[in-house]
Structure formats: C-alpha cells, structure tokens
Amino acid sequence: MGKFPALMIILASSLLFHQTLEAVNGARCFGNLDSNSSYAQNRRDLFSTLANDVVTNGGFYNASLGQYPNTVYALGFCEKYYEQKACVRCLESLALDTETSCGNITKSFVWSSDDEDRFWCLVRSSNQPFGNLELIPPLIEADPDHIGPSKDMNLFMQQWESTVNKTLEIATKADSSSVHKYYSVVKAEFTEYPNVYMMMQCIPDITSQDCKHCLGDCVEYFRERFRGRKGGIASLPSCLFRWDVDSFHSSFEYSNSDGQFMLRFNLDMISMATADFSPENKLGQGGFGTVYKGILLNGKEIAVKRLTRGSEGGIEFRNEVSILTRVQHKNLVKLLGFCNEGDEKILVYEFVPNSSLDRFIFESKHITFLLVQAWKRWAEGRPEVIIDPLLVKNSSVEIIKLIQTGLLCVQENATNRPTMSSVMVWLGSETITIPLPKAPAFTESHSQSEDGAMSMSNVFTELSSR
DSSP, X not given: OOOXXXXXXXXXXXXXXXXXXXEETTXXXXXXXXXXXXXXXXXXXXXHHHHHHHHHTTSEEEEEESOTTSOEXXXXXXXXXXXXXXXXXXXXXXXHHHHHHSTTEEEEEEEEEETTTTEEEEEEEESSOOOSOOOOSOEEEEOSSBOSOGGGHHHHHHHHHHHHHHHHHHHTSOOTTSSOOSEEEEEEXXXXXXXXXXXXXXXXXXXXXXXXXXXXXXXXXXXXXOTXXXXXXXXXXXXXXXXXXXXXXXXXXXXXXXXXXXXXXXXXXXXXXXXXXXXXXXXXXXXXXXXEEEEOTTSOEEEEEEEOTTSSOXXXXXXXXXXXXXXXXXXXXXXXXXXXXXXXXXXXXXXXXXXXXXXXXXXXXXXXXXXXXXXXXXXXXXXXXXXXXXXXXXXXXXXXXXXXXXXXXXXXXXXXXXXXXHHHHHHTOSSSOOOOOOOBTTOSOOTTTTTTOOOHHHHHHHHHXX
C-alpha cells in the first residue's frame, strides 16, 4: 500500500476527530477550520496568483504561505499541452469554487475540466506539505450508458484491459525533461466494438512507482463499480484516469493505435521560446517557412519551423503531422510537436547543435546523404538500386512511383512540390501521369537537374524486361 500522509490519516479517523467529508461540485473538502485563524486569508493570498504561477513555471507549481499552525500549502497543475488562457481560466475557476465551497475547510482537492477546451486542471490546498502519494478520497464518475449486449462484454473488456495496460505503461515512463513527466493518451481502434480513447496523468512530485500505484487504483475503482459503461473518470489527489468511446481530447487527432502522439504546443509558449520569433533566433529559411531556435521554460532547446501562411491547408497540415507521428527513426531529427492556432502552422523539432535541419538523414560527415543517393540513381535511370532486393521482385513499379513522389516532395522550388491531396491521388491511381522531378533541394549538386531527368516509361520498360 502507498504512503500514509496526514490527508489519509484524517479520513481514516473521521469519527474520532468529528471531521466532515463532503462533495461539492466535484471537489473534496475536509478538515474543520478555526474561525479565528489566518488560514483562510493565507489561502486566498496564495490562490490570487496561483494560476499565473502555474503558467510561468511550465504547468505545475506549489507554494506555501503563513506560519504554523496557519501555514497553507497550495498546488496547481494543468494538463499536458495546455494553452495558457485555458490553463488560467480552469485554475481560477477551481480556486474560486474552493473558496466558495470549502471556505471553512482546511483541505481540498479537485480535478476539473474546462468544457470549452476539453482540458483538465487540478487545484489542491492543505495544512500539510505535499510530495507524498495520496490515494483518497476518490472522485468517480461514469457514463450512464452501457456498451451493449452482455454476450459481447467479455471480448470488449479484454480489449479494454489491453488498452489500459498500454496507456499505463506509457504514462509511467517518466520524462524528466518536463513537469508533465507522467502522461499518456492512447486511441485503440476496433472493428466490432466502439473505439476506446484513454488518458492517464499523474502529478510530477511522486515517483514512477507511486504513479503506477495511483493509476492502478483509479482503474480498479472504475473496473469494480462501472464495468461495461461507455466511459468515465476516476481521479485521486495524485492522478487522473479517463476513458470514453468518443474522442474527448484534441491529442487523439494526432495519435495512432500504438499510443504515439504529437505534443500540441500553444502559440504563446512558442512565441516565448523564440523571443517572439526574433530575427536573432533565425536558423534558416526555405520555401515552406522559416526555422528558429527556441528554449522552452524547462530549458529544453527546440527548432521551430514556422510554415509560410497559405503553404498548407488545415487538413493537409493535420495529415502531415499524422504521418510524421508514425515515421520516427533514429536517424531523423525528432518531431516533438506542432501548433495550429489561427493562421499559424508550426512544427517543433528537437534542436541538433552544429547540424542542419534540412539534412534529416545522416550519421556523420563520412556517410553520403540519402537524398543525394536517391537523386543520383534516379538521374542515372537506375532507381531500383536503392530498393531492398527483397521488394524488387513483385513491387518494383509501385516502389519507383513512391521514389518519384518522394523526390517531388523535396523539390527546391516550393511551387513544384505536390500537396498531400495530390500525393494521395497519384498513389491511388494507375493511369495518372506523375510529373518528372528535377534535382531536389539540399543535394550536393544540381547539375543534373535537367539532363538527368528521364521518362518513367523508360524506367518501367527496363525493369519489366528483366
């Protein structure tokens, strides 16, 4: 069993100490307050700046105020990938609810959602320090509707349990670079049953093992009481578990069934990281946009690619992010996330010192850049050379179509690059003629851009005759 902080002991001894436990608007308030103490004023003073302190410190903040026995400890936490305005609005609302509903109570905790932004935040206050695992009291809510006929329930629950295990595994792999180090969202797609959308998160001031314990208790609460429901929420002072058969979070739009997803940055965060896209932080510029160096509040260095307005439509941008989510490799500069607020469409990469973001695939200066090799073989009329021999026999024509499309996607002139919708049409048709590529951007030489381009019909003829 987990550690036993004062909060748990008070609840276990409620009859002895005649303390009250009540639920008000989803909050838990407990512990009577001496009417002559300065505790309430200290709490109001802490709450007055809590929301801004949380945003300033990257999404999590705790502080104390006052002298014993009227010391107040307060904690605020915004869900990962928060937008500043939504975070502040959510926290200020909870602080006000706490003051209104728990004015004469020493301890409180509440997770709450901002329905407008499908976003979660937490506010806690206590006369005891935080930092230990706290498992009670729970807040449990469930969808009143059931999944379906009981005969199907066992199979669905097997898939549900599998999704729980996957989400729990990801959430408890601590990311020490962020205050949101325990977090995961997973989308599980099924053919015969509803999809499952699941989120888990722990506050950062507990251990990975404690986070696993806390989330395990949340799952067990739901499993025991609401098996077969279409969704629900189980929250404890140290963690939150939520799932549904419908998407309830924007991150699921950029998530795949393996639980991989892109971090959704808010524009204020990126502006702050890049000093409002200062020219001094500019790393380079290309046809699709400008790349800036930035530093997040936690000190992590990033490279921010601000796409030229109008260069990508909203749907195409989401398609690109979705594809990049799935295509990660040890030799690729890692895509950390994105931002698509208003007209802004931004990609955020890890920052690689002394390297070019344009050269996505390389290991050292002695290794030939893959794009150069691909173009060289294409210009020679031998694109099959870069194809795995195991694939050539049955799929050579389709693979060469992919190579041709890939070369078009990295053309130096942005107007020569296809849109995502064009690519989908090309790859889905056997009759449409695909344009011939010229020398792509970032190759070491463009001397073959005109003479080296050859007809695809010649390539296909040579391959078919073998």
